[in-house]
Amino acid sequence: MKKKMMIIFGTRPEAIKMAPIIKAIEKDARFESCIVVTAQHREMLDQVLKTFAIKADYDLNIMTPNQTLATITSRSIALLDDVFDQEKPDMVLVHGDTTTTFAAALTAFYHQVPVGHVEAGLRTYDKYSPFPEEMNRQMTDALADLYFAPTSLSRDNLLKAHHDPAHIYVTGNSVIDALAYTVTTDFSHDALTESDTKKILITMHRRENLGQNMVQVFQAMNQILDKHQDIELIFPMHKNPKIRELVQRYLVPSDRLHLIEPLDVFAFHNLAKRCYLILTDSGGIQEEAPSLGVPVFVLREATERPEGVAAGTLKVVGTEQAALVQAVDALLTDPVAYEKMAKAKNPYGDGKTSDRIVSIIAQYFGLSNTVLPEFDDEIDKKRKGTQHEKKSVD
Ligand code: UD1
Numbered sequence: 386m387k388k389k390m391m392i393i394f395g396t397r398p399e400a401i402k403m404a405p406i407i408k409a410i411e412k413d414a415r416f417e418s419c420i421v422v423t424a425q426h427r428e429m430l431d432q433v434l435k436t437f438a439i440k441a442d443y444d445l446n447i448m449t450p451n452q453t454l455a456t457i458t459s460r461s462i463a464l465l466d467d468v469f470d471q472e473k474p475d476m477v478l479v480h481g482d483t484t485t486t487f488a489a490a491l492t493a494f495y496h497q498v499p500v501g502h503v504e505a506g507l508r509t510y511d512k513y514s515p516f517p518e519e520m521n522r523q524m525t526d527a528l529a530d531l532y533f534a535p536t537s538l539s540r541d542n543l544l545k546a547h548h549d550p551a552h553i554y555v556t557g558n559s560v561i562d563a564l565a566y567t568v569t570t571d572f573s574h575d576a577l578t579e580s581d582t583k584k585i586l587i588t589m590h591r592r593e594n595l596g597q598n599m600v601q602v603f604q605a606m607n608q609i610l611d612k613h614q615d616i617e618l619i620f621p622m623h624k625n626p627k628i629r630e631l632v633q634r635y636l637v638p639s640d641r642l643h644l645i646e647p648l649d650v651f652a653f654h655n656l657a658k659r660c661y662l663i664l665t666d667s668g669g670i671q672e673e674a675p676s677l678g679v680p681v682f683v684l685r686e687a688t689e690r691p692e693g694v695a696a697g698t699l700k701v702v703g704t705e706q707a708a709l710v711q712a713v714d715a716l717l718t719d720p721v722a723y724e725k726m727a728k729a730k731n732p733y734g735d736g737k738t739s740d741r742i743v744s745i746i747a748q749y750f751g752l753s754n755t756v757l758p759e760f761d762d763e764i765d766k767k768r769k770g771t772q773h774e775k776k777s778v779d
């Protein structure tokens with residue numbers, strides 16, 4: 386009998402990173418899939434479903450304009466409860482650290498269905514940053530049965546928390562698999578004019594940045610545009626109305642400032658690849674950028690993705706106005722430093738994450754004796770004493 390895999394997600398980044406895994410499950414005759422979206426995001430989720438031609442079996446359509454963490458959680462659990470009763474999955478896959486992720490893992494636990502956590506083990510160890518994602522991750526890991534850690538650092542975080550080593554696998558991040566579907570040589574966009582200006586791409590949406598942090602970044606953007614006439618800024622704005630209010634109030638209009646709607650992921654990856662620099666507080670973009678050859682300034686005080694900092698692609702610059710302007714100035718005038726950031730090797734994956742995850746699930750159910758080799762981010766080779774034994778891997 387085929388094993389029924391229920392894949393639950395709700396926001397844009399989860400959808401992008403789950404898409405290649407869904408494709409890998411759907412082409413494997415040992416499994417059947419059941420796709421459930423909470424639609425914690427509506428338009429931004431639908432863009433991804435369309436790009437990857439994914440059809441949800443259940444669409445819980447929970448999004449409301451001013452949703453709170455409590456309403457997302459409670460509505461998701463109440464509606465998922467019925468879906469579990471109806472579908473009786475053999476395993477649930479959740480991704481990352483959103484409120485949908487935690488609500489789905491908790492519902493699976495209530496139904497005693499095993500949980501596979503994709504992108505497990507990321508940590509800042511700061512309860513309120515990112516908020517509420519850090520605790521969503523930790524609580525989801527507490528409920529999970531199989532851990533798909535993207536890197537050896539995330540694996541180590543799981544080991545430190547005493548999760549079962551036999552159920553932790555370093556798989557790489559499936560966002561790298563997604564790039565294989567999207568990146569193309571043939572791409573154009575209105576914001577990429579013929580002119581030889583340098584394009585800086587910006588995204589910002591984190592709850593802990595709403596307010597003063599965002600205002601500082603926007604004022605830095607005004608200053609950068611003023612100071613550097615050869616720069617254009619492209620800002621695909623998140624749909625959150627609280628962000629758009631701040632954009633409206635604090636960004637000075639300019640013909641070199643392109644405020645645009647969220648791009649579908651095909652357009653975003655291709656546009657990002659053609660930009661000079663990315664300023665972002667996004668998690669996923671920090672992982673993609675090394676493969677796109679674009680340096681990233683992280684608009685946060687800390688990142689749970691230190692691998693990219695160590696590799697040289699990411700620089701954590703924070704949100705303070707003067708510091709941000711200075712960091713951009715410095716990169717613009719230092720081609721050697723720029724090349725170093727742009728050419729760093731991607732530590733987040735090799736494009737084989739989805740196949741690895743499917744092979745691990747097959748072994749978990751006794752459908753296979755072996756799993757594909759883990760992703761080697763070469764960190765273990767550089768350190769001593771961090772190897773751990775796993776009973777079941779060949
Ligand atoms: C959520 C995740 C965050 C993730 C981010 C990706 C939580 C707590 N946060 O944050 O981890 O990084 O998604 O973008 O799960 N909205 C729309 N249309 C959309 C999407 C959002 O109108 O397609 C608006 C709604 O008014 C909604 C607001 O954006 O109330 C905020 O959405 P929400 O999912 O609550 O939080 P995000 O900041 O998007």
Ligand code: UDP
Nearest residue numbers: 398401621647648649650653667668669670
């Ligand atoms: N992204 C997109 N369109 C946009 C901006 C971002 O498709 O206009 C993609 C981006 O390539 C990445 C993901 O959305 O894969 C990141 O999502 P987001 O920043 O919303 O969430 P996070 O990764 O911080 O959780």
